[in-house]
Amino acid sequence: MSFWKPEPTYPPDATYTVTIKATEGQRDRWERAAERYGIKSRGAFIAWAADFASLILDAKERADEDRRFGMRLWNPHPEK
Amino acid sequence: MKVASFTVHATAQQSARWKQAAEHEGHRSAGSWLAVAADRYLDALQRAGRPLPLAWGWGNFRVLLEDGREPEVRGWIARPFGIFRGGPSGPGYQGCHRYALTYLPTCRIVATFRTAAHCRSLAAELARLWVRWGGSEPSEDPAPLLQRFQREDV
Numbered sequence: 513m514s515f516w517k518p519e520p521t522y523p524p525d526a527t528y529t530v531t532i533k534a535t536e537g538q539r540d541r542w543e544r545a546a547e548r549y550g551i552k553s554r555g556a557f558i559a560w561a562a563d564f565a566s567l568i569l570d571a572k573e574r575a576d577e578d579r580r581f582g583m584r585l586w587n588p589h590p591e592k
Numbered sequence: 593m594k595v596a597s598f599t600v601h602a603t604a605q606q607s608a609r610w611k612q613a614a615e616h617e618g619h620r621s622a623g624s625w626l627a628v629a630a631d632r633y634l635d636a637l638q639r640a641g642r643p644l645p646l647a648w649g650w651g652n653f654r655v656l657l658e659d660g661r662e663p664e665v666r667g668w669i670a671r672p673f674g675i676f677r678g679g680p681s682g683p684g685y686q687g688c689h690r691y692a693l694t695y696l697p698t699c700r701i702v703a704t705f706r707t708a709a710h711c712r713s714l715a716a717e718l719a720r721l722w723v724r725w726g727g728s729e730p731s732e733d734p735a736p737l738l739q740r741f742q743r744e745d746v
Contacts, residue, residue, distance in 0.1 A: 526601040530610065532623045533597050538631065545634055555600040558630045563606065565629035566613040567703060568718065 521552050522559065532558065600626060646670035646716055655692070656699040657682055668708065672696050673715040679704045 534542075539554065546557035600623075602610065607622070614625035651669040656662050658680040665683050667676030674694040678684035680701050692701045693711040702718070705711050 522601045523603055525603050526606070528602045528604060528607040529599040530602055530607065530622050530626060531597050531599050532627050533595050534627050535593055535595055538627060539596070539598075541634065542630055545630075555598065558600050558626050559602060559606060561630040561633035562610055562613075562626050564717075565633055566609050567714075569613055569616065 522556050526559075646673065646712070646719060648675075648712065653694065653696055654699045655694050655701065662699060668712075669696070670712075670715065673702075673711075673719070675708050675711040675715070677708075 542554040542557055545561075546552070546554045549557065549560075551557045551560065610622040610626060613629070614620075614622045617625060617628075619625040619628070648668040648670045650666070651674075652664050652666050653669060653674040653676075654662050654664050655674070655676060661682075663682070665674075665676040665678070667674055669675075672695060674696050675691055676683060676694065677686070677688065677691055679690045679692050684690045689706045690704055691706070691708045691711050692704045693715055694700065695702050703711070703714060705714075
């Protein structure tokens with residue numbers, strides 16, 4: 513999987529379906545984005561964007577956890 | 593406002609990951625989170641522009657493995673990221689087709705790919721988008737690259 517060049521279609525084992533409700537504006541925007549990235553459907557674009565978003569969330573959560581853990585080590589009794 | 597439904601196809605892994613992310617962000621369904629994620633991705637790209645390639649050099653860095661060990665490994669470094677051959681279980685052998693992108697301030701592995709080029713691509717995107725993604729980096733992180741992004745974000 514490349515974040516520079518996303519796959520143009522769904523992977524062959526994409527057998528699950530997720531239903532999305534969207535406004536016309538959102539659908540138009542996602543279709544334009546899919547076209548710009550050379551992805552064949554707005555659904556495949558959303559899947560790609562969601563993968564990237566979840567990766568960033570995960571990385572951010574880990575960094576936050578480490579920061580909190582570091583603060584606890586530094587000051588184990590903050591109320592005192 | 594006219595709203596319509598359509599479906600997005602996913603692998604089992606993607607489905608599980610999206611459900612987890614949706615729950616984490618307080619969404620009732622993966623579908624509503626997907627819509628927000630797609631919009632947020634496009635918003636972030638608009639603000640951030642095209643990601644820039646980082647300057648990679650050769651060096652040593654520490655990485656936290658899944659068994660809790662934190663060995664020093666040799667690999668490519670472009671702060672705040674490092675890439676080494678191997679994965680969460682440890683360094684790999686030549687030709688193992690596994691490369692791990694590591695976030696150096698926490699020594700954590702962000703992702704494992706089949707090629708180092710994929711790691712570099714993701715690092716370039718993360719470096720550009722990280723701070724702008726509605727979150728903030730730990731203030732104790734001295735990485736000059738991220739500080740520059742923070743200044744730009746003000």
